[in-house]
Amino acid sequence: MSRVVQLFLGGDLIRKRNWKVGELAKRTGITVRTLHHYDQIGLFSPSENTEAGHRLYTEADVAKLHQIMTLKQLGFSLEDIKLTLSESGHSLRDMMDIQLAQLNDQIEILTELRSRIEGIDKLFLSGEHVSSERLMMAILLMRMTESRHFKAPQSEEMKKWFSLMKENELEELQAEGARLLSEFRRLYEKGMAPHEDEVRALAKIWREMMSSWVHINEEFIHSAEQYYAEYPDDALSYGMDGELYSFIKQAVDIITTDA
Numbered sequence: 001m002s003r004v005v006q007l008f009l010g011g012d013l014i015r016k017r018n019w020k021v022g023e024l025a026k027r028t029g030i031t032v033r034t035l036h037h038y039d040q041i042g043l044f045s046p047s048e049n050t051e052a053g054h055r056l057y058t059e060a061d062v063a064k065l066h067q068i069m070t071l072k073q074l075g076f077s078l079e080d081i082k083l084t085l086s087e088s089g090h091s092l093r094d095m096m097d098i099q100l101a102q103l104n105d106q107i108e109i110l111t112e113l114r115s116r117i118e119g120i121d122k123l124f125l126s127g128e129h130v131s132s133e134r135l136m137m138a139i140l141l142m143r144m145t146e147s148r149h150f151k152a153p154q155s156e157e158m159k160k161w162f163s164l165m166k167e168n169e170l171e172e173l174q175a176e177g178a179r180l181l182s183e184f185r186r187l188y189e190k191g192m193a194p195h196e197d198e199v200r201a202l203a204k205i206w207r208e209m210m211s212s213w214v215h216i217n218e219e220f221i222h223s224a225e226q227y228y229a230e231y232p233d234d235a236l237s238y239g240m241d242g243e244l245y246s247f248i249k250q251a252v253d254i255i256t257t258d259a
Contacts, residue, residue, distance in 0.1 A: 018048055018056040028065065043082045044068055075099060119146075122163075134170055138162065140234055149226040154219075173209070180206050181239045184248055194250035203251035 025032045038044040044065055046055040057065075064085065071081045076099060084095045119142050141162055145155035165173075180202065187199050194203075228235045228245075235241070 018058050019062075020054060020056060021046070024057050024062070024065075028062075030065075030069070038068070038078075041078065041082070043078055043085075071095075075103065131167060131171075133174065134167060137170070137174075140237075143231070143234070144227055147227050147230070149223045149230070151219075151223070154223060176209060178239065180209070181244070185239070185244055188244060188247045194247060195254050199247075199251045200255050203248065203255050206248060207252050207255065 019027065021032055021035050024030075025035055035044070039046070044061070046057045047061055048056040048058055050056060067085065068081055071084065072078075074096075076084070076095065080095060080099075084092055141158060144150060145158055150158075183202055184199075184206075187196075187202065192199055194200075228240075232242070235245070
C-alpha cells in the first residue's frame, strides 16, 4: 500500500486491499451519500465485485479518491475534476491554469466590490442614520465616479457634495427633482416647445437646482451624457429617459444663451 493511500485511510498500517462503501466512508471521513453521488455521476466508482455481488473499492480507487479530494480543495468543480482525470480530458497543468485564471477574475471582482463598499462607507458621516434612499444614491454616485466618463476633479466634487449633504436636505432635493421631472414630462406630453415661457421658467429652476450641488459646465454635461448613454437604466430609475432629457436640455440651452 502506498504511503499516500495509507495516510488518506487514517495512517494505520492496514493490510487490507479492498473496502466496501461503508468501510471506506468510515476510514476517509467522506459520507456514504457523497460516495454514492460520485458513483452516480461517473466520477468515482468501485472497480471490483465479489461473488456475492458486493462492490469493492481497491487501493487504486482510493488513490484516485485522494486526487479528487485534493483537486476539490483547490476549488475545482466535480465536472472539471472528472474531465481532468479522464484520459481524453485536459492535462492537470491546463486545468490548473484555467482555475488560476478564474480565481484571479474572482479576486479582481471581490477587490473592486470591497473598494466600492469602502468608498460608500466613507461617504457617510460616522454614526449617522443611513436611509435606503441615501444608500441607493451613494451606490449610484460610486458607479459614476468610478466610471471612465468623469475626471478626478469632477468625481471629488460630487463625493464632497454628497458627504456634506444632510439627510433632510437630500430628501428635499430628491423630492424637488422628482417634482420638476414630473412637470417637464407633463409639458412635453402636452406638446409644448422648449422655447415657450412655461418650459423656460421650469428650466431655470432646474438649472439652479443642479448648480447648487455641482459646478455645471460643458465638460460636466458631456461627462454625464456619456455616462448615461452607457448606463441608461440609472437615468430611468428616477424617471429620465432620452426624449425627456433632450427636451430639458434644449430648454436649459435656450435660457443659458439668453443669459
